[in-house]
Amino acid sequence: MKPEQENNIPNYSSSYWREHEATREFPSLQEDIQVEAAVIGGGMAGILTTYFLTKEGVKVALLEGDVLLNGTTGHTTAKVTAQHSVMYDKLIKNEGEDTARLYYEAQVEAMNTIKSLISEHEINCDYKNQDAYLHAGTEYGKRQLEIEKKAYEQLDIPGELVYDSPLPFDTKAALKMPDQAHFHPVKFLQTLIDEIIKNGGLIFENTTAVNLKGNDDSIKVETRNNYSVTCDKAVMASHFPFDDTTGFYFSRLHPERSYAMAVKTEKEVPEGMYLGVDEPGFSLRHTEIGGEKLAIFGGENHKTGKSEDTLRHFNNIKAFADRHFGVQSVPYRWSAQDLITLDEVPYIGQAVSGKANIFVATGFKKWGMTNSMAAGLLLTDLITDKPNRFADLFAPTRSHLELKDGKSFIKENVDVASQFVKSHLERGSIELDELQKDEGAVVNIKGKRTGAYRNEKGELLLVDTTCTHMKCELEWNNGERSWDCPCHGSRFSVSGEVIEGPASEPLSRVNLE
């Protein structure tokens, strides 16, 4: 249905991070080239991997299908923390104490590296030390925090339970992890992009990689515009791995969307970073503009393609902000898509067994700032043949996944399969004539489920709503004006172009005649 500028929420999605920094522009690839390593994906993980590799003297080409930093990195809440919701108790129980400890240590190493890069390159990226809090408003949530605190003790993670959090509403308890941070990721990465160029790295935007071919001696990355990058090693840091011919990542990752908005509030928001453990689990941090605090609220997660009205989520966040802090205005709002692995630990390393020179970094859950840094450090070590103690932790081919996470695997796939059946049984919901300007919906055209969007000029854009990945049916996302796939998270523009994989082919256009 039609997105309204309701309650002063911006009509179109605009990320605070993207609006405040103009990124440099780079050309698209216009010839076949040869390098030592190709990195596909210009988000934080791809940029950091490229940066570290070029620092090691490796000749690298970074390919991005869109422009740099326009994916999840540009649409984050940018918390630099090892407090990834309630996670450590679960990790201990499911994967063991050693794994849980390693995960924490990988996050700490990532945080320290971010800090040292800021210092080394004198990056002004609004980095600010903050305590992180998980807070609970229910007895159940409080119990979860008490259990998580015990996991902190077991793993020697600094933290304390507090009963008087700085939040202006009642909390039963909060679990504080001190000395975490937040920052401006786009400002941070801009400097590293400049460093990549200084180090001799190559960057190509609007260059979509579509195929990975070859063997261990030589890999060929083919692009949509028929050029290629020949390399010794290739990294897929494209959020969902752009080439999933043998890795079956579609069955090992599930996509979730979440929402964020920057708000000028009547009451000043407190120092610190907050995440509620009760549903729907709103998050809060702030940034400063000209000495004034701008609050950033987030939350309202759901599986991609499984919300009938995505704008509703922004209204819910705004209502929460208004209730507790008073909303003066909402200058920015944006949403992001996150990929979650079977055991909630990212996949970073060799993408599939038997192909030693093809690597992947994906499945950062909602914690892309530190996990991207962990990916950059680990992939650089793997590519330059250095040992790294986190290699087994993040190995995408870790064998225990097949055993311990079998139930999850089946659940995800049954879920996907039922969505497939359900959506194929559904047929159009409204008539074409009812569509207003800037409104999209599934319509029924001659008995065929069709995606329709009427643009501001009144022109109709009609697409076949069958996803080009594995034929699930797409749903309309009215907050972002996109066609989203509930199965593995592919997203398409109103004219059918791929915004986000695993799909690589655009939707078929439907002609009324």
Ligand code: FES
């Ligand atoms: Fe896999 Fe759509 S993303 S079927």
